Amino acid sequence: MSPAPIPRPAIRVDAVSKRYGRTLALDAVSFDVDEKELFALLGPNGAGKTTLMHILCTLLRPDSGAAQICGRDVVKQSRAARRRLGLVFQEPSLDDRLTVRENLELHGLVFGVPRKLRRQRIHEMLALVELTDWTDKPVQMLSSGMKRRLEIARALIHDAEILLLDEPTVGLDAQSRDRIWSYIRRLGIERRITVLVTTHYIEEVEGCDRACIVDHGKVLALGTPEALKQEYGQQILRIAPRSEEDRREILSRFADRLVSEAHDAILLASDDAFAETVFADYGGRVRSLAVERPSLATVFLSLTGREIRDQAAGARERTFAFGKRGGEHTR
Numbered sequence: 551m552s553p554a555p556i557p558r559p560a561i562r563v564d565a566v567s568k569r570y571g572r573t574l575a576l577d578a579v580s581f582d583v584d585e586k587e588l589f590a591l592l593g594p595n596g597a598g599k600t601t602l603m604h605i606l607c608t609l610l611r612p613d614s615g616a617a618q619i620c621g622r623d624v625v626k627q628s629r630a631a632r633r634r635l636g637l638v639f640q641e642p643s644l645d646d647r648l649t650v651r652e653n654l655e656l657h658g659l660v661f662g663v664p665r666k667l668r669r670q671r672i673h674e675m676l677a678l679v680e681l682t683d684w685t686d687k688p689v690q691m692l693s694s695g696m697k698r699r700l701e702i703a704r705a706l707i708h709d710a711e712i713l714l715l716d717e718p719t720v721g722l723d724a725q726s727r728d729r730i731w732s733y734i735r736r737l738g739i740e741r742r743i744t745v746l747v748t749t750h751y752i753e754e755v756e757g758c759d760r761a762c763i764v765d766h767g768k769v770l771a772l773g774t775p776e777a778l779k780q781e782y783g784q785q786i787l788r789i790a791p792r793s794e795e796d797r798r799e800i801l802s803r804f805a806d807r808l809v810s811e812a813h814d815a816i817l818l819a820s821d822d823a824f825a826e827t828v829f830a831d832y833g834g835r836v837r838s839l840a841v842e843r844p845s846l847a848t849v850f851l852s853l854t855g856r857e858i859r860d861q862a863a864g865a866r867e868r869t870f871a872f873g874k875r876g877g878e879h880t881r
C-alpha cells in the first residue's frame with residue numbers, strides 16, 4: 551500500500567514582504583491555511599490585509615518571500631494559482647449596468663465554464679445568497695449588502711477551491727453582516743471550500759476555525775479563537791473617571807496595570823480581587839466602571855495596547871457606508 555499523501559496547505563504564505571515607498575506594508579508575513587479551513591485575517595485599517603490579498607490573487611508581486619495557492623507559486627505559476635481562486639475584493643467590482651445574471655454569465659465566460667454548467671452554478675449560487683428573485687434586475691437596483699452577496703456568488707461560478715474575501719462586510723449594517731457570514735459558513739460546510747477572509751470587526755472572528763492577527767504588516771498572533779483568548783485574553787477593568795484629577799490619580803496609582811487609555815477611559819489589567827478593590831475605592835467617584843472578560847477584543851488590546859475600534863474608518867469604508875456605486879471591472 552502506498553503511504554497516505556501528505557496533506558498540503560491550501561494557502562501557504564512564507565515570509566512575504568512588500569514595501570510601498572517608505573511604508574513597509576508587509577513585514578515577513580508567514581502562515582498556512584489548511585484545506586477546508588475558515589481562516590480570518592484580522593487587523594485594523596492599514597495592517598496590510600489588502601496588500602496580502604492582492605499578492606495571493608496574483609495582482610501584486612511580493613518584494614521577497616513566496617506564496618502558494620494549492621501548491622502553485624503565485625508568481626511563477628500565477629495562472630494556475632489564479633484559476634483555483636474565487637475572489638471578493640474590498641472595492642465593489644460589479645458592472646452596475648448589467649443584470650445580476652449577466653454579471654455572473656460574464657464571469658463564467660471569462661473562466662471558460664461550459665454553458666450548461668454555467669446555468670446550473672448561477673442558479674445554485676443565487677439561491678445560496680438568496681438573490682434568485684433579482685436574477686434579471688440591473689445591479690444598480692441592489693443595496694450594498696445585496697451587491698456583496700452577488701460578489702460572493704460570482705466568486706464561485708468557476709471551479710474555485712479557495713475563496714478570498716477582503717473585508718466582505720465592511721460598512722454594512724449588522725443584519726447584512728450576519729447574513730454574509732451565514733453564507734460564508736455554509737460555503738465551508740456544504741461546498742467544502744477553503745475560505746480566507748479579512749476583517750477589522752473583531753467579533754466576526756469568533757466563528758472562524760483560526761485567526762491571524764496582523765498589525766503594521768506583522769503577524770502578532772495566530773490560533774483558534776479559544777487558544778488566542780487563553781494565551782492573550784486578559785480581564786480588563788474599564789474606568790471612566792469624572793475629573794482630570796481622578797484620572798491622574800488612577801493612572802499613577804495603577805501605572806503597573808495600565809493596558810491602554812482610550813475614549814476618556816483607562817483600561818487596566820485586572821482580576822476579580824483587583825476589580826473589587828477598585829470598586830470599593832473609586833465606585834462613587836467615577837462615571838463608570840466595568841469588567842471586561844477575556845475576549846478577542848481584549849486579545850487585540852493586550853497585543854497592541856490599542857482598541858481595534860479606535861481606528862478611524864478608512865476613506866473607503868466611509869464611501870461604502872454611504873452607498874457608493876460600484877466601479878468598473880478591476881480585473
Ligand SMILES: Nc1ncnc2c1ncn2[C@@H]1O[C@H](COP(=O)(O)OP(=O)(O)O)[C@@H](O)[C@H]1O
Binds near residue numbers: 570573574575596599
Ligand atoms: N498603492 C499603495 N501605495 C502606497 N501605499 C500603499 C498602497 N496600498 C497600500 N498602501 C499602504 O500600505 C499599508 C497597508 O495597506 P493595506 O494593505 O490596504 O491595509 P489594510 O487592507 O489592512 O487596510 C497602509 O499603510 C497603506 O497606506
Ligand SMILES: [Mg+2]
Binds near residue numbers: 599600601640716717
Ligand atoms: Mg484593506
